[in-house]
Amino acid sequence: MIESVNPDLHDALHTLGLRVTEPRLAVFEAVQSHPHADTETILDATRAALPSVSHQAVYDGLRTLAEAGLVRRIQPAGSLARYEVRVGDNHHHLVCQVCGRVEDIDCVVGEAPCLTPNDDHGFVVQQAEVTFWGTCADCAPDADRAADAGRTATDDRTTSAD
Ligand SMILES: [Zn+2]
Numbered sequence: 737m738i739e740s741v742n743p744d745l746h747d748a749l750h751t752l753g754l755r756v757t758e759p760r761l762a763v764f765e766a767v768q769s770h771p772h773a774d775t776e777t778i779l780d781a782t783r784a785a786l787p788s789v790s791h792q793a794v795y796d797g798l799r800t801l802a803e804a805g806l807v808r809r810i811q812p813a814g815s816l817a818r819y820e821v822r823v824g825d826n827h828h829h830l831v832c833q834v835c836g837r838v839e840d841i842d843c844v845v846g847e848a849p850c851l852t853p854n855d856d857h858g859f860v861v862q863q864a865e866v867t868f869w870g871t872c873a874d875c876a877p878d879a880d881r882a883a884d885a886g887r888t889a890t891d892d893r894t895t896s897a898d
């Protein structure tokens with residue numbers, strides 16, 4: 737049943753010489769419908785679609801799909817590994833430092849690696865990965881309040897020093 741939903745994936749697995757298994761298809765669908773989700777979320781989504789699947793089959797499926805290049809694994813500093821099916825375009829990510837929300841940023845320069853180091857030390861550079869850290873719109877009001885609180889505390893210290 738899942739096979740008919742995603743004939744492209746079926747073909748892609750075949751082309752790569754990988755067996756087309758229900759867990760692999762279900763894992764891919766879970767990643768596709770939950771962009772930038774962590775492993776736990778993918779696990780839940782896969783099990784919702786395919787209740788009989790084991791944890792190990794989901795982990796194996798994620799690893800196989802990532803190694804095959806059908807799924808991209810990203811891991812912003814201090815964050816859990818996250819997965820997406822948007823592969824091959826070397827796009828970057830915007831990460832909210834408050835809630836961990838992740839958004840795609842199209843590369844604004846061009847083809848991968850799309851950024852050129854001023855000294856490549858003889859490396860052949862294939863990829864550049866940029867993470868823009870910030871505060872998302874939902875979290876920004878909280879950040880403003882925190883900044884206000886910080887200013888108040890500084891004022892208090894100044895007052896007591898006098
Ligand atoms: Zn946020």
Ligand SMILES: [Zn+2]
Nearest residue numbers: 820822839840
């Ligand atoms: Zn992305």
